[in-house]
Amino acid sequence: xxxxRMLFLSLMLVxxxxxxxxxxxxxxxxxxKPKVQTLTEGLEYPWSLSFLPSGGFLLTExxxxxVTLGSDGQVLQKLDVNLPDLYAASQGGLLEVLLAEDxxxxxxxxxxxxxxxxxxxxxxxxxxxxxxxQLTDVKQIFRATPDRRGAAHYGGRxxxxxxxxxxxxxxxxxxYREQAQNKTNHLGKIVRLQQDGSVPADNPFVGQAAVAAEIxxxxxxxxxxxxxxxxxxxxxxxxHGPKGGDELNLLQAGVNYGWPVATTGxxxxxxxxxxxxxxxxxxxxxxxxxxxxxxxxxxxYRGEAFPQYQGNxxxxxxxxxxxxxxxxxxDKVVEEEKLLTELDSRLRDVxxxxxxxxxxxxxxxxxxxxxxxxx
Amino acid sequence: xxxxxxxxxxxxxxxxAGSVIQSLVNLQAIAALAGSIATADQLSTLWxxxxxxxPVLAAIFLPIMLLSLIAARLLLNRTPLIKAPxxxxxxxLATWLAxxxxxxxxxxPTLIALNRTLAGTLMLLACSGLGAxxxxxxxxxxxxx
Numbered sequence: 243x244x245x246x247r248m249l250f251l252s253l254m255l256v257x258x259x260x261x262x263x264x265x266x267x268x269x270x271x272x273x274x275k276p277k278v279q280t281l282t283e284g285l286e287y288p289w290s291l292s293f294l295p296s297g298g299f300l301l302t303e304x305x306x307x308x309v310t311l312g313s314d315g316q317v318l319q320k321l322d323v324n325l326p327d328l329y330a331a332s333q334g335g336l337l338e339v340l341l342a343e344d345x346x347x348x349x350x351x352x353x354x355x356x357x358x359x360x361x362x363x364x365x366x367x368x369x370x371x372x373x374x375x376q377l378t379d380v381k382q383i384f385r386a387t388p389d390r391r392g393a394a395h396y397g398g399r400x401x402x403x404x405x406x407x408x409x410x411x412x413x414x415x416x417x418y419r420e421q422a423q424n425k426t427n428h429l430g431k432i433v434r435l436q437q438d439g440s441v442p443a444d445n446p447f448v449g450q451a452a453v454a455a456e457i458x459x460x461x462x463x464x465x466x467x468x469x470x471x472x473x474x475x476x477x478x479x480x481x482h483g484p485k486g487g488d489e490l491n492l493l494q495a496g497v498n499y500g501w502p503v504a505t506t507g508x509x510x511x512x513x514x515x516x517x518x519x520x521x522x523x524x525x526x527x528x529x530x531x532x533x534x535x536x537x538x539x540x541x542x543y544r545g546e547a548f549p550q551y552q553g554n555x556x557x558x559x560x561x562x563x564x565x566x567x568x569x570x571x572x573d574k575v576v577e578e579e580k581l582l583t584e585l586d587s588r589l590r591d592v593x594x595x596x597x598x599x600x601x602x603x604x605x606x607x608x609x610x611x612x613x614x615x616x617x
Numbered sequence: 618x619x620x621x622x623x624x625x626x627x628x629x630x631x632x633x634a635g636s637v638i639q640s641l642v643n644l645q646a647i648a649a650l651a652g653s654i655a656t657a658d659q660l661s662t663l664w665x666x667x668x669x670x671x672p673v674l675a676a677i678f679l680p681i682m683l684l685s686l687i688a689a690r691l692l693l694n695r696t697p698l699i700k701a702p703x704x705x706x707x708x709x710l711a712t713w714l715a716x717x718x719x720x721x722x723x724x725x726p727t728l729i730a731l732n733r734t735l736a737g738t739l740m741l742l743a744c745s746g747l748g749a750x751x752x753x754x755x756x757x758x759x760x761x762x
Contacts (some may be wrong), residue, residue, distance in 0.1 A: 332724070392726025417726050417733045423650045503651045511729055512669035513639060517658035518645045 276548070276600065276614035278582065281315025285609035290338040290399075291593050291601055295346040299611070300372075301603065302353070304335035310375055315611055319375055325368055326382050327357040329393075334363060335399030341372075342437065343406060349373050350437070354398045354410060357382070358405040362389035365396050365428075366411055369437065370576060383439030384456070386428035390415035395464040397432075401477070401537075403470055405582055407442050408435045409458060411465035412477065418514070419502040422461050425453040430501060432465060432479065432493065446496030461499040467540030467557060468493075476573075480557060484505035484515060486532030490555070491525065492573055500524035506532055529575040535562030539591035540603070545598030547616055558589035560605055565589060620756045629753075631748025633667060638740050639731040640666040673727070677715065678745050685711040686749055690712035701750050701751055708749035709742035716741070 287304040294300055297313040303320075306328055310319040323336055330336070342350040347504045357366035367384040370377045395413030402408055407427055414422045414430035422430025425447065426439030433456035447453040468482040477493040487507025491499055504521040508514055520526055531537075539558040543551040555568040555575075563586055569577035582589065588605035595601050600614040640663045648654050685708035692707070693700055716738070717730050731737035 284672050383751055420646050420650060503647055508669070510667075510725065511673045513636075513643065513730060514662045514665045514669075515730075516651075517645065517654060517662045518642070518647070518651065521651060 266599065275617065276581065277617050278585070279609050279613045279615065281601075281613050282311055282317060282611035283608065284317075285603070285611065286310065286607055287335075287605065288345055288603040288609040288611070289336065289590060290340075291591050291603055291611070292339050292341050292351075293593070293596055296342075298469055299601075300341070300351075301611070302336045302339045303609075304337070305330050306336045306355075308339065308353075308377065309375065311611065315613075318414060321375070321377065323353065323377060323380075325353065325357070325366075327356050327366065329356045329360075329363045331356075331360065332393035334393040337365075337396065338340055340400045340402060340408070343402055345372070345393070352400060352408060354400055354435075356393070356398075357385060360393070361391050363391075363393065363409070364389045365398055367400075367408070367410055367435070367439065369439075383437075384410070384435055386431070386433070387431070387454075388427055390429070392417055392419055395482075397462070397465045399466055399468045399479075401468045401470045403434075403477075404472065405442075406437060407468075408437060409433070409468060409477070409582075411462070411468055413464035414462070414501065416464075419463070422463065422501045423498070423503065425450075425460060428454055428456065430460065430462045431457045432459045432462060432468075434495075441613045458495055459493050459497050459499060461501045461503070463501045463505075464547050466538045469540050469542045469543045469555070471544070473544060473553075478540065478542060478555060480537040480593075482536055483530070483532070483534055484514075485510050486534055487533045487607055488531040488537055489527035490529040490537075490557075490568070490575065492528050494525075497523045499590050500526075506530060507534070527577075528573060529568065531562075535564070536560035537566075538589070539593075539603070541592050541594045541600070543594055543600070545594050545600075547598035548614075550601070551600075556592050556594075556600065558592045558602060560588040560590065563588055565592060565602065572609065623702045623756045624683070624686075624752050627748040627752035628675050628679050630751060631682065631744045632671045633679050634723075634747070635674045635678070635731070635741055635744040636666045636671035637656065638744070639664060639670065639729070639737075642731055642737055677710070677719070681711050681715050681750070682708055682745055682749050686752060687743075689749070690752075701753060704753045705746040709746040712742050712745040713738070 248568045289304050290302045292300045299311040308321045308323050337354040340352045353368045365386045368382050370380040394416040397411035397413040401409045411432050418429050430532050441455040445458050448455045464482040465479050469475050480490045484507040488506045504518045506519045538559045538560050541556050545555050557566040564580040565582045567579040568575045590605040591603040593601045602612040604610045688705045689707045726731045
């Protein structure tokens with residue numbers, strides 16, 4: 243442990259933890275726990291995983307590498323991504339890689355990343371073509387505004403909707419939490435864009451004066467999980483709360499999700515952020531965690547390998563060091579189970595593979611790609 | 618013993634003032650987004666912060682004020698500076714340095730919300746500085762430390 247980290251932890255020990263009580267829902271034990279297989283080791287802060295149609299994987303390392311893995315997890319290539327203005331520090335760097343729906347034909351993919359400098363940075367989105375294991379035609383198609391100082395709370399997760407539009411999550415920049423309610427900018431928002439970065443005509447705030455037309459939803463803190471469920475047409479996200487108040491949300495265009503006006507979390511110093519845990523006109527979370535689990539990735543399981551997980555939301559947790567399985571009844575969470583606690587590892591991302599198996603990235607300088615399969 | 622008690626009281630007063638100021642600034646920021654906040658909610662927030670945030674701020678202020686008062690005494694023993702402004706200035710400067718170091722070490726850009734703006738930072742510095750001046754005046758010998 244570094245001296246810096248020890249000093250900070252010592253300071254934090256003084257902070258009296260405040261017990262925010264949320265009764266956890268406990269799922270019945272599953273008939274079988276999944277078998278965990280390590281496919282790849284030695285990944286440097288892996289952040290996002292995608293599946294190549296030819297088999298194998300493409301994943302990002304936060305420091306700026308795009309890593310190609312074979313279907314057995316063997317590292318085939320680490321490519322330094324030449325993104326314009328990439329800024330890698332603390333929580334910033336290369337974030338998500340998302341293959342376009344037509345990737346098999348077009349080779350098009352999207353990369354979210356932090357761009358700028360220590361004193362003026364933001365989240366950028368680039369499109370590129372993937373040909374012969376190389377990126378070509380890299381173009382920055384969106385840059386969130388305004389720039390911020392510091393390297394925290396970027397969001398950076400993406401999903402593509404059936405109409406081909408992209409939904410990109412953005413954080414509040416930590417020091418700028420009140421801006422999550424300011425519709426003139428992108429801090430603390432989720433934005434929806436066309437594949438070329440332009441604004442879809444049916445975005446909820448298009449045509450309104452002094453409003454950023456890219457905004458899809460607002461009032462978010464740091465959204466690091468988003469998934470579209472084609473079976474129900476629902477768009478789910480989760481976000482980091484401060485100390486307590488991590489949330490699972492069901493996203494709807496134009497809705498305000500409350501941060502920082504309505505929250506059950508408090509500041510890391512113990513200070514109250516807002517007197518309100520709910521507020522008129524602001525959506526309440528579907529589910530929340532206090533104390534925080536630090537949710538960082540999400541999939542909604544529609545595979546066949548785990549019939550008992552069908553329709554469940556799976557969430558990787560950093561601080562919680564577990565895979566959280568949420569059982570839904572309509573739009574409500576009725577059960578929760580923590581899996582993989584025995585790994586005692588910060589979990590960054592979770593995906594459902596085309597084979598129906600579950601793939602997980604662990605966090606850290608020696609991250610791993612894990613595959614979960616039935617026993 | 619008296620000096621220790623006065624010092625602890627000075628730290629407590631400085632941290633309490635900082636806590637109340639942060640509560641009011643936070644409430645003002647939320648009110649700007651949500652409209653007026655009921656008096657009961659404001660008082661509840663002030664009390665919550667005094668119980669939960671004030672001890673943290675006191676833990677930060679205590680070593681800063683202790684070292685600052687020692688440094689001020691050493692300086693004042695050797696120079697003809699006016700005592701109260703010197704104590705205030707040294708403590709405020711030390712607080713600013715300490716907050717800068719904390720923010721460098723912490724995973725978040727700024728640990729204390731009040732420290733996010735220049736005005737808030739100056740108010741925090743004033744709290745610790747005035748706390749040190751309080752000790753300067755009310756410690757038995759009226760000496761610096």
